[in-house]
Amino acid sequence: MTSTVPNAVEHTDGQQPPITMFGPDFPYAYDDYLAHPAGLGQIPATEHGTEVAVIGGGLSGIVAAYELMKMGLKPVVYEADQLGGRLRTVGFEGCDESLNCELGAMRFPPSSTALQHYIDLVGLTTRPFPNPLAEATPSTVVDLKGESHYAVTIDDLPQVYRDVADAWNKCLEEGADFSDMNRAMRERDVPRIREIWARLVEKMDNQTFYGFLCDSEAFTSFRHREIFGQVGFGTGGWDTDFPNSILEILRVVYTEADDHHRGIVGGSQQLPLRLWEREPEKIVHWPYGTSLSSLHVDGEPRPAVTRLHRTAGDRITVTDANGDIRTYKAAIFTAQSWMLLSKIACDDSLFPIDHWTAIERTHYMESSKLFVPVDRPFWLDKAVDDRGNPTGRDVMSMTLTDRMTRGTYLLDDGPDRPAVICLSYTWCDDSLKWLPLSANERMEVMLNSLGEIYPNVDIRKHVIGNPVTVSWENEPYFMGAFKANLPGHYRYQRRLFTHFMQDRLPADKRGIFLAGDDISWTAGWAEGAVQTALNAVWGVMHHFGGETDATNPGPGDVYDEIAPVELPED
Numbered sequence: 193m194t195s196t197v198p199n200a201v202e203h204t205d206g207q208q209p210p211i212t213m214f215g216p217d218f219p220y221a222y223d224d225y226l227a228h229p230a231g232l233g234q235i236p237a238t239e240h241g242t243e244v245a246v247i248g249g250g251l252s253g254i255v256a257a258y259e260l261m262k263m264g265l266k267p268v269v270y271e272a273d274q275l276g277g278r279l280r281t282v283g284f285e286g287c288d289e290s291l292n293c294e295l296g297a298m299r300f301p302p303s304s305t306a307l308q309h310y311i312d313l314v315g316l317t318t319r320p321f322p323n324p325l326a327e328a329t330p331s332t333v334v335d336l337k338g339e340s341h342y343a344v345t346i347d348d349l350p351q352v353y354r355d356v357a358d359a360w361n362k363c364l365e366e367g368a369d370f371s372d373m374n375r376a377m378r379e380r381d382v383p384r385i386r387e388i389w390a391r392l393v394e395k396m397d398n399q400t401f402y403g404f405l406c407d408s409e410a411f412t413s414f415r416h417r418e419i420f421g422q423v424g425f426g427t428g429g430w431d432t433d434f435p436n437s438i439l440e441i442l443r444v445v446y447t448e449a450d451d452h453h454r455g456i457v458g459g460s461q462q463l464p465l466r467l468w469e470r471e472p473e474k475i476v477h478w479p480y481g482t483s484l485s486s487l488h489v490d491g492e493p494r495p496a497v498t499r500l501h502r503t504a505g506d507r508i509t510v511t512d513a514n515g516d517i518r519t520y521k522a523a524i525f526t527a528q529s530w531m532l533l534s535k536i537a538c539d540d541s542l543f544p545i546d547h548w549t550a551i552e553r554t555h556y557m558e559s560s561k562l563f564v565p566v567d568r569p570f571w572l573d574k575a576v577d578d579r580g581n582p583t584g585r586d587v588m589s590m591t592l593t594d595r596m597t598r599g600t601y602l603l604d605d606g607p608d609r610p611a612v613i614c615l616s617y618t619w620c621d622d623s624l625k626w627l628p629l630s631a632n633e634r635m636e637v638m639l640n641s642l643g644e645i646y647p648n649v650d651i652r653k654h655v656i657g658n659p660v661t662v663s664w665e666n667e668p669y670f671m672g673a674f675k676a677n678l679p680g681h682y683r684y685q686r687r688l689f690t691h692f693m694q695d696r697l698p699a700d701k702r703g704i705f706l707a708g709d710d711i712s713w714t715a716g717w718a719e720g721a722v723q724t725a726l727n728a729v730w731g732v733m734h735h736f737g738g739e740t741d742a743t744n745p746g747p748g749d750v751y752d753e754i755a756p757v758e759l760p761e762d
């Protein structure tokens with residue numbers, strides 16, 4: 193079918209349109225596609241009821257399965273661990289059920305508009321997340337090199353911190369056309385986005401985040417780079433990202449993925465769990481009242497996939513941990529790509545060799561978190577000085593530090609109720625430092641670090657239950673927290689993201705579709721898991737001979753007009 197990319201949004205009221213995760217690599221309006229009354233597309237009636245394997249019951253797999261079910265296909269979901277994947281909300285043993293913690297994703301930017309579609313669909317609510325110096329955060333303490341600063345806004349911090357913030361803004365403006373790109377993304381000006389991004393991709397695919405800072409006139413000072421790495425922007429220190437490709441960082445800042453965060457009330461895992469149970473109002477082929485749950489035996493997904501191979505007729509044959517073998521005309525794979533190299537026995541013939549290379553080169557960030565339940569939000573108690581006079585400050589604050597804990601988040605549901613502290617949230621090397629320690633050992637080190645910052649606060653006396661911890665790199669079905677491309681990885685990323693356009697692949701390489709966080713341009717943000725799920729849904733629909741409504745072209749229909757920049761292979 194012919195299609196057109198929507199023109200840039202025109203605004204006459206002088207108001208800026210909101211920023212959304214629209215591009216820069218593939219500027220497609222997933223939010224409009226989802227909101228359109230014509231739906232995501234149709235498959236021929238002869239295919240109704242056909243089984244499609246969906247491997248992985250995280251957000252991406254559940255969104256894909258839900259949409260395929262609505263089109264009249266029969267998704268068969270395989271999940272090795274638990275539904276929800278990296279949206280994992282956990283309670284505290286023996287504590288009030290309302291207390292929980294987010295071991296994976298915990299804060300979502302309003303720019304995640306495709307994600308928001310599903311949050312709204314299942315009736316979940318969000319509220320501001322207490323990030324450093326955010327409006328919803330009563331106070332923040334920045335503790336570097338043994339010196340602590342208390343702040344409500346950035347203006348309360350010493351001048352050097354504001355200099356660093358200015359340097360970052362300057363560096364983005366000079367090195368990455370920040371305001372131009374921001375405006376183009378707000379206005380959904382596809383040609384402009386593509387023009388700016390094509391130039392930057394070509395110029396910067398080889399550059400690290402740290403190299404980008406060092407090359408900037410604004411960041412000639414080592415001290416400034418160091419403070420920036422420790423305190424960073426939005427969610428805190430970003431020095432663990434310094435070795436990553438600068439393109440990864442630009443994607444985050446352009447789309448404001450790191451800003452205005454909101455948490456999901458009651459926990460993010462409810463989203464995939466509610467979608468699993470949801471009975472869509474509009475559904476083809478299946479009777480009203482059908483849900484993903486009702487399409488599965490005992491309402492449970494099938495277990496882990498252990499083998500994937502091709503059989504005659506370009507079918508995908510799936511073996512699971514129970515030894516069951518089933519063969520499908522199409523399958524969507526949403527788990528982390530490294531699973532295809534280790535836990536799952538795979539035929540080479542599943543993917544073209546260049547895709548295998550991209551899978552092998554995938555680079556993950558590590559990440560650890562530790563949470564403790566406490567009796568009440570004692571941090572809001574007012575501090576007194578040595579003479580017992582009130583200082584007007586909270587006794588403890590959201591804390592950013594260069595000590596082992598790095599980021600400490602204070603999470604409460606109002607006064608006089610039990611609350612939760614995320615004592616530490618770390619990435620990469622900072623996460624690996626925790627790896628060999630048990631939950632209790634980790635907690636001891638964390639309490640010691642925080643004891644240095646808050647010598648007059650006895651955190652331990654408020655703890656009412658055992659700590660809960662995770663290191664995603666140590667989770668057998670994950671092997672890392674989320675993908676982060678290194679310099680030179682653009683081509684690999686492009687191969688994986690565009691894999692849903694299978695007309696370009698040899699016939700014997702079609703039928704299995706990659707989706708999920710690893711395939712997304714913005715790994716580490718749930719929006720990308722949703723966007724890539726929708727690509728895979730389009731791919732499966734197309735594979736079955738289906739099409740979208742002419743008024744609502746899908747990502748594959750407009751692909752040629754907005755395809756990601758291609759870099760030469762030689």
Ligand SMILES: Cc1cc2nc3c(=O)[nH]c(=O)nc-3n(C[C@H](O)[C@H](O)[C@H](O)COP(=O)(O)OP(=O)(O)OC[C@H]3O[C@@H](n4cnc5c(N)ncnc54)[C@H](O)[C@@H]3O)c2cc1C
Binds near residue numbers: 272275559717
């Ligand atoms: C520490 C951390 C913090 C994060 N913070 C944020 C945040 O604040 N905001 C945000 O938007 N995003 C955040 N993210 C990213 C977000 O969690 C992910 O983008 C999203 O949850 C990924 O969904 P997915 O379905 O692609 O993958 P997953 O959730 O990983 O789902 C894949 C599923 O496949 C399963 N699986 C693995 N192997 C097999 C097998 N052999 N057979 C069957 N199933 C298998 C896994 O068990 C898993 O359930 C964070 C992630 C982590 C780890």
